[in-house]
Amino acid sequence: MELCSTAVSCMAAFLLLHLGLISSMAQQNEVQTGLVGGEVTLKCTGIPLDSKLSRDEVSWMYYKTLLWRTENNNAWRTSAFPTHRADVKMENKQLRMWDLKLSDAGIYTCKSSSHEVRISLHIFKLTVSLDGHFLQNEVPELILMQNSSSPLPNLKITLFNSNNNKVIPELQSKTHQKYIVNLKKLEATDSGTWLCQVRSDSPLINQNISFVIKVLGFQNPDLERKYATVDSTVILSWHLNSQKIKWKEGFTGQLNWKQQEGANAHELLDFKVTAQGELHETKKSSNFLFEIPERNAEIIIEVKLPKVYFNHSGQYQCQLEYQGRHVQSKIELVVMKVSANPDGPLSRGANMTLTCQVSGPLPPNAYLRWERVNGTNMDVKNSRQHEIKLEVNISAAGLWSCHLIEDNDRKISLHYHVEEAPVWISYVIIGASVAGSLLVFALGCLCIISGISWQRRMVSAMVPVKGAESTGSPNHRRSQISCLGAGQNR
Structure with a gap:
């Protein structure tokens, strides 16, 4: 009797366990996600497609509101069924919905005589500011909203740009329903399809949301x-x-x-x-x-x-x-010129000043350089930092070049050919110099002689002739003349 009782108990326990498994298999709970404006298909999982079950009653409910029902292959919809945004496929009883809204989130139940599938539809909505059309250096704002029947989960948001590089956004504000994040300043190369990855551990959600960003701008540097x-x-x-x-x-x-x-x-x-x-x-x-x-x-x-x-x-x-929004790009044009003083052939033994000048400030990594082609290191001169004008005193003829160097790279060069004056020109110049010196000396002597003659005339004019005749003896007159001559000599 005890053995029988034990066997009955075991059988009862087995039946209860078996019924529990059947019950758990008969009713399934699923989580499905969708996007606002997108499409989703809710499946009656576990309902086989055989002729017998197709005659059974199958219904779709939103919470406790009946949406759709079929019996003996006759289907009908209730007034709550959104006919312009939903449909049910008769062959597999799947509920297809499109143009989703946040309010579509909730519990959908597919129920038959032997199965019941409960689907929790979780809806996301991603909004990009300015309709995704941006100018260079603008900062997009992304707004992610969610709606669900269960308590809203804490989301993890990861962004990937058009080059599939991970982007860390700046979180502006956060509630369980609404997340607002800002991106970095956009560049022209950021145009393309981006990806927003939304994750949650409870319930388990891994939703990818793609969105397009178009950046109008310049491919030039700023x-x-x-x-x-x-x-x-x-x-x-x-x-x-x-x-x-x-x-x-x-x-x-x-x-x-x-x-x-x-x-x-x-x-x-x-x-x-x-x-x-x-x-x-x-x-x-x-x-x-x-x-x-x-x-x-x-x-x-x-x-x-x-x-x-x-x-x-x-x-x-x-x-x-x-x-009404602006973006700009600048090109700084820097112009170089060279000059010489004096301008002309360089005589032997003479000097000349070459000047190289640019029109605007140079960056710290740029400088000017004068050098003589095929010259020595003594013929090279560099400007100091921030100098826009470089002068070099030269005494050797030849081809001189001014280079603008930035990051050890010659950006532009301007040449100045210094001609050497012929030898006869040097002789002419020396002769002219000597002749000029002699001419100056002659003019100086002439001026001295003219000055002495003028002084004698002035003294002669000052001697009283008549008074001299009335003075007496000739010896007296000769003594006066001697005195005058002595005075002039002094």
Whole structure:
């Protein structure tokens, strides 16, 4: 009897355990995620597709509200079923929803005579400021919102840029429902598809949300420095990335020039880009000598200076405007010139001063250098830091070169050929110098003789002739004349 009782107890325990397993298999709980504006398919997991079950009653409920039901292959929807955003596939009883909203989050139940599947739909919404259209150096703001039937989890957000590099955003504010983060200042190379990875441990969520960022800007550096020599030809170019990102909105811009910081700006040209990507330019300045080169397929703003003058130096700023926002890129044009004093052939034994000058300040890693081609180390002179003018005193003829060196790289060079005066010219110069010295000496002697003659005439004019006749004896007159002569000699 005890054995039988034990066997009955074991059988009862086995039946209870078996029924528990059946119950746990019959009712399943799942977590599924979706995105606002996206699409999701909720499956009746565990319902086989056989002819018998297809005649069973299957229903979809949102919480306790009946949405859809089928019986004997006849389906009908209730008024709560969003017919314009949802549908049920008869062959597998899957509920497909599109154009999702945050309010669609909640518990959906697929129920049949033998199975019941409960799905917790978790909805995310990612919003990018300015509709994803940014100018260079602007900071995007991302807003991530979530909605669910259960308590909202604490999310971990990771971002990857268009180059698949991890980006650490700056968290501005956070609630369980809403996260606001800021990105870094954008560059033109940041255009493309980004990825927002959302994770949670409880419930287990790993949702990837892709979004597009378009950055309109210049592919040039923020501040570009270009060097040119006097009388050379230079082209200043600003490369826009609007074609690469297929910018659909029109924008305008202008190109200004000012000779130095704080000076008045002069507008050289303005331009606009249509929604079809066509560039239209208009020349504004008639006093400044420049040309607009013929455009190629890319959108490039260019000005050509066919002959550079020293006063063409300064800041050339290209500015874009889109919906009241601006972005600009500058090119600093630095011009070099050389001169000599005295200007002409270098005579033997003479000296000459060569001057090399640039139009604007140089960066700390740049300097000027004078050197004689095929010369020695004694013929090399470098400028000090921040010097924009370098002079060198030379006594040797030949080809002298002034180099502008930045980071040990010669950016530009300007040559000055110092000719040596012929020998006969040297002799002529020496002869002229000697002749000039003799002429000066002769003129000096002539001036002395003229002065003495003038002094004698003045003394003679001062002697009273009549008084001398009435003085008496000839001996007295001779003594007077002797005295006068002695005085003149003194």
